[in-house]
Amino acid sequence: MLQIYNSLSKKKQQFAPIDPNNVRMYVCGMTVYDYCHVGHARAMVVFDVVYRYLRRIYGKGHVTYVRNITDIDDKIIARAHENHEDIDMLTARFIQEMYQDGDLLGVLRPDHEPRATQHIDEIIGMIKTLMTKGLAYAKPDSDVYYDVSAFKQYGALSGKHLDELRSVDRVVVDDKKDDPLDRVLWKLAKPGEPSWDSPWGAGRPGWDIECSAMATHCLGEHFDIHGGGLDLQFPHHENEIAQSEGASGETFVNFWMHNGHVRVDNEKMSKSLGNFFTIREVLAKYNPEVIRYFIVNSHYRSPLNYSDQHLENAKSGLTTLYTALRGLPLEESVTNTGSNGFSSRFAAAMDDDFNTPIAMAVLFDIAGECNKLKEHDVPQALKLGVQLKQLGALLGLLQCEPDDFLQGVIASGEGGVTVDQIEALIEQRNQARHAKDFQASDRIRQELAGQGVVLEDGAGGGTTWRRE
Numbered sequence: 001m002l003q004i005y006n007s008l009s010k011k012k013q014q015f016a017p018i019d020p021n022n023v024r025m026y027v028c029g030m031t032v033y034d035y036c037h038v039g040h041a042r043a044m045v046v047f048d049v050v051y052r053y054l055r056r057i058y059g060k061g062h063v064t065y066v067r068n069i070t071d072i073d074d075k076i077i078a079r080a081h082e083n084h085e086d087i088d089m090l091t092a093r094f095i096q097e098m099y100q101d102g103d104l105l106g107v108l109r110p111d112h113e114p115r116a117t118q119h120i121d122e123i124i125g126m127i128k129t130l131m132t133k134g135l136a137y138a139k140p141d142s143d144v145y146y147d148v149s150a151f152k153q154y155g156a157l158s159g160k161h162l163d164e165l166r167s168v169d170r171v172v173v174d175d176k177k178d179d180p181l182d183r184v185l186w187k188l189a190k191p192g193e194p195s196w197d198s199p200w201g202a203g204r205p206g207w208d209i210e211c212s213a214m215a216t217h218c219l220g221e222h223f224d225i226h227g228g229g230l231d232l233q234f235p236h237h238e239n240e241i242a243q244s245e246g247a248s249g250e251t252f253v254n255f256w257m258h259n260g261h262v263r264v265d266n267e268k269m270s271k272s273l274g275n276f277f278t279i280r281e282v283l284a285k286y287n288p289e290v291i292r293y294f295i296v297n298s299h300y301r302s303p304l305n306y307s308d309q310h311l312e313n314a315k316s317g318l319t320t321l322y323t324a325l326r327g328l329p330l331e332e333s334v335t336n337t338g339s340n341g342f343s344s345r346f347a348a349a350m351d352d353d354f355n356t357p358i359a360m361a362v363l364f365d366i367a368g369e370c371n372k373l374k375e376h377d378v379p380q381a382l383k384l385g386v387q388l389k390q391l392g393a394l395l396g397l398l399q400c401e402p403d404d405f406l407q408g409v410i411a412s413g414e415g416g417v418t419v420d421q422i423e424a425l426i427e428q429r430n431q432a433r434h435a436k437d438f439q440a441s442d443r444i445r446q447e448l449a450g451q452g453v454v455l456e457d458g459a460g461g462g463t464t465w466r467r468e
């Protein structure tokens, strides 16, 4: 039975969907004005694994995953202005870049990706409801605000109390607001800014109400899981709860899930520290599955420490797993692996709040067993190989051809000797060996070793190779 750590109750709880025929999950998506960074990669991959696993349990057509796209906000307006670029062009461009990164990382596309600018009516509708209920207010010629003091449970998710929050000095006092903590629902447009008409004047939605309205529109007033990065817990998610529950009078979400921060060499990742990496930059150095492996090898709630050493470790871990699959006729196999000790251990790990590091350890146990069996029981080894690939797929791993991965065909930017050159040298070496010119054959082996290419001569006389 699946247990999920619920950030709201602060404990692991047994997950029971409201409707097992339609498990509903909403995750806060990207604000599209720049390339996605490693922090975005983590959130995308973490909730992709959750999505894959829920589909495994409840069936493919019985999970609805919604991830929004914030395509209007202050940062977008500022960047478009800086670039002398049309806002729609800027956001369309970075939506495509986001897809490119996500697709490469094997992130399945969500079922719905609502965009803020396409749901202005629903957003205005929800603000109207909050106004009618006396939970929102606007002073003359001012933005519209949500009155946090009117929502009794405010602070329940983040464990913060209103008085404690008000005493924090970074809260800016604004005479348009009754309370410095009140969050903007509708922001009036300055001259030249994009805007939509509303009963309170031309303007644009605040970010929190955008998620409240789109989640409700796509999934209903009460759904199963809401996810996002830990940095969104307060104030964004706290406000989503206050607004949605304020408007509907119902519980908004049963399970809140938050993934941990990404750190770089044990420091906070930030542009000012110069240790900020886009997904694009990391993909230039590593196969996408190496990045995915690195992400799922940590539990989603733990901090994730990015370093070259951790990426190198991920690469060697994946090399071990792919080496076990190498040489097995996986593509010809239609074996149904059934359940065994490995599959039940894997499921137990995933059922325990998506404990992917333990699930990964099971993959290594299968790989070890597979390597042993390859020598004397190929049908059994094949069965395990298929199981390894199937369980790997739940984490979005082991989906390349083993040879392609091991030979670095997919990795870009690795430089050095090409596949054609390697194969030509292996052919020369075979001829040398055939002619019993072992000096020449050793020289070629060493030459390739110098380029990081390892040759493995099989029992049948064939030679396979991989990059170190």
Ligand SMILES: [Zn+2]
Pocket (backbone or CB within 6 Å): 027, 028, 029, 211, 236
């Ligand atoms: Zn959100």
